[in-house]
Amino acid sequence: MKHLNIAGKEFKSRLFLGTGKFGSPEEMEAAVLASQSELVTVALKRVDLNTQTDTLINYLNHKHINILPNTSGARNAKEAVFAAQLAREALETNWLKLEIHPDPKYLLPDAVETLKATEELAKLGFIILPYIHADPVLCKQLEDAGTAAVMPLGSPIGTNKGLRTQDFLEIIIEQSKVPVVIDAGIGAPSDAAKAMELGADAVLVNTAIASSRNPVEMALAFKLAVEAGRTAFEAQLATTRQHAQASSPLTSFLNF
Amino acid sequence: MFTELFDAFDWEEVKQSILSKTEQDVTEALNKDRRNLEDFKALISPAASPYLEQMALISQELTRKRFGKTIQMYIPLYLSNECQNICTYCAFSLDNKIRRKTLSDAEILQEIAVLKKMGYDHVLLVTGEANLTVGVPYLQNAIRLIKPHFTHVSLEVQPLDTNDYQELIKEGLSTVLVYQETYHKENYKLYHPKGKKSNFNYRLETPDRLGKANIHKIGLGTLIGLEDWRTDCFFTALHLDYLEKTYWQTKYSVSFPRLRPIELAGSDETVLKEYNNYMSDRELVQLICAWRLFNTELEISISTREEEHFRNHLIQLGITSISAGSKTNPGGYIVEPESLEQFEISDERSPAEIASMIRAQGYEPVWKDWDKTFGH
Numbered sequence: 001m002k003h004l005n006i007a008g009k010e011f012k013s014r015l016f017l018g019t020g021k022f023g024s025p026e027e028m029e030a031a032v033l034a035s036q037s038e039l040v041t042v043a044l045k046r047v048d049l050n051t052q053t054d055t056l057i058n059y060l061n062h063k064h065i066n067i068l069p070n071t072s073g074a075r076n077a078k079e080a081v082f083a084a085q086l087a088r089e090a091l092e093t094n095w096l097k098l099e100i101h102p103d104p105k106y107l108l109p110d111a112v113e114t115l116k117a118t119e120e121l122a123k124l125g126f127i128i129l130p131y132i133h134a135d136p137v138l139c140k141q142l143e144d145a146g147t148a149a150v151m152p153l154g155s156p157i158g159t160n161k162g163l164r165t166q167d168f169l170e171i172i173i174e175q176s177k178v179p180v181v182i183d184a185g186i187g188a189p190s191d192a193a194k195a196m197e198l199g200a201d202a203v204l205v206n207t208a209i210a211s212s213r214n215p216v217e218m219a220l221a222f223k224l225a226v227e228a229g230r231t232a233f234e235a236q237l238a239t240t241r242q243h244a245q246a247s248s249p250l251t252s253f254l255n256f
Numbered sequence: 257m258f259t260e261l262f263d264a265f266d267w268e269e270v271k272q273s274i275l276s277k278t279e280q281d282v283t284e285a286l287n288k289d290r291r292n293l294e295d296f297k298a299l300i301s302p303a304a305s306p307y308l309e310q311m312a313l314i315s316q317e318l319t320r321k322r323f324g325k326t327i328q329m330y331i332p333l334y335l336s337n338e339c340q341n342i343c344t345y346c347a348f349s350l351d352n353k354i355r356r357k358t359l360s361d362a363e364i365l366q367e368i369a370v371l372k373k374m375g376y377d378h379v380l381l382v383t384g385e386a387n388l389t390v391g392v393p394y395l396q397n398a399i400r401l402i403k404p405h406f407t408h409v410s411l412e413v414q415p416l417d418t419n420d421y422q423e424l425i426k427e428g429l430s431t432v433l434v435y436q437e438t439y440h441k442e443n444y445k446l447y448h449p450k451g452k453k454s455n456f457n458y459r460l461e462t463p464d465r466l467g468k469a470n471i472h473k474i475g476l477g478t479l480i481g482l483e484d485w486r487t488d489c490f491f492t493a494l495h496l497d498y499l500e501k502t503y504w505q506t507k508y509s510v511s512f513p514r515l516r517p518i519e520l521a522g523s524d525e526t527v528l529k530e531y532n533n534y535m536s537d538r539e540l541v542q543l544i545c546a547w548r549l550f551n552t553e554l555e556i557s558i559s560t561r562e563e564e565h566f567r568n569h570l571i572q573l574g575i576t577s578i579s580a581g582s583k584t585n586p587g588g589y590i591v592e593p594e595s596l597e598q599f600e601i602s603d604e605r606s607p608a609e610i611a612s613m614i615r616a617q618g619y620e621p622v623w624k625d626w627d628k629t630f631g632h
Contacts, residue, residue, distance in 0.1 A: 023325035024615065024618070044629075045626050073626065073627060103504055104505070104507040105504070158322055211324060211325075
């Protein structure tokens with residue numbers, strides 16, 4: 001399995017994890033370790049920057065784990081840029097998962113504000129991974145603005161509905177010059193495997209692991225699925241056919 | 257404004273339509289993915305009572321999917337018990353001749369030091385309605401004092417105008433709770449005979465004014481015990497549905513405080529007044545589950561009005577936030593523990609005890625879930 005490269009940094013694992021919704025920080029840590037993920041996202045709003053003993057961050061203190069702060073809660077570019085700067089200072093990383101969702105109900109991303117924030121943050125030297133709709137045109141615009149990757153959603157966040165946006169994801173994967181990380185909606189290891197088979201560079205999973213009956217086992221299942229899907233992609237899947245092709249009724253005359 | 261929509265409804269008709277829901281209405285509502293106001297009526301109706309376990313299972317699953325195994329922690333801070341209103345169920349009522357107290361700057365700082373030590377980062381500021389002493393300038397000053405210590409500041413005070421809310425949001429206010437108490441317009445007057453609060457429509461339009469001020473979160477609710485709770489909760493759901501569509505950038509929470517005993521002048525003991533519309537524990541669980549099935553994203557909070565045993569079991573049923581260690585009197589934490597309280601609390605366990613009760617159920621108590629960079 002080839003290593004993933006984002007903005008010059010190598011990742012052995014192509015599975016990224018979210019850290020919300022777990023029943024305890026211990027459970028979160030155990031799931032992250034089982035997944036062997038090297039990039040986990042943490043909501044800035046959950047981190048207590050005033051105390052040195054913030055529980056969430058302490059449980060992620062492992063050498064192979066990189067923290068990807070996210071701006072969940074930001075409603076526009078201005079708030080997101082401000083939050084990004086705080087996160088950079090506090091967590092000592094210029095990596096950022098850019099999330100701008102003015103709608104607190106379905107947490108759907110705002111394309112206009114996300115593009116605006118990406119332009120600004122790129123100038124400020126951030127390595128930006130924006131959470132967006134599966135919008136191929138927006139992905140190209142974000143590339144032009146200097147994004148490090150794109151993170152289109154598979155289906156509405158938290159729904160576990162899988163790759164409802166598959167047709168658009170395929171266009172994005174085909175056109176993209178930056179890594180494509182499928183973000184929201186991945187509900188089962190089979191969804192993750194499918195995303196990897198389509199050629200996605202990585203997937204980010206949270207709800208499907210955190211809200212399962214056994215998050216640690218589920219994290220392991222996702223790790224295996226991502227590896228299987230990626231390996232299949234690299235081995236080049238045999239194409240599927242609608243009909244069996246035993247003979248060639250239209251062209252067999254050429255053989256005579 | 258919500259008033260226009262509200263005026264098209266008739267209390268008695270709504271009540272009858274809830275009571276006439278059938279088992280078939282209930283099973284249809286249970287089998288849907290997206291439920292509407294008619295489904296909500298079915299789920300709060302007596303016909304849904306036999307389906308409580310099934311409702312609880314769905315509620316638990318939906319809540320875990322959306323909120324995970326987490327419970328948000330908050331605590332009220334009563335700033336004043338001065339009040340110019342008469343409310344027949346409240347100890348702060350103007351006609352209850354008990355000494356009044358409003359916290360000074362120094363006292364506010366003393367109180368919040370105690371709350372910080374308990375571990376809190378979300379504080380709910382509460383007052384009565386006394387516009388001369390505890391008006392907008394007082395609240396502005398209080399938020400200015402408190403905001404450096406808490407990332408999430410909520411407010412439960414008298415209804416204000418849009419521009420007042422805008423001023424308070426600038427100081428760092430994130431959430432406002434404004435309960436209609438009851439949506440029964442005629443009887444509302446009986447419970448609120450005197451003071452600014454007796455203006456039903458001004459209170460009813462408060463969430464609209466908050467939405468226009470672009471507040472981060474609005475809390476809705478009614479007092480359980482005054483009128484038929486099913487009808488009141490339907491109107492709350494109608495209100496929520498309208499607000500979500502109109503002020504789509506705002507978050508919403510609900511709560512359903514059941515009336516508690518209060519201390520009256522001249523009496524040594526607290527008094528549980530006679531209320532017409534008692535609600536059983538079983539019905540309250542049904543209501544929580546019905547809310548969750550109706551609205552997956554809604555925050556639902558439970559205060560220390562409810563009892564220990566009952567609160568323990570609610571953790572996994574659909575609620576998302578809880579208070580602990582609460583005092584309902586100004587200065588109650590350290591400044592003046594004996595001042596007049598708004599009502600008597602039921603669950604007296606400390607925040608640490610509640611947190612470990614939550615952890616013992618495999619849930620994580622969350623103290624911080626907001627950031628000073630957002631929302632104003």
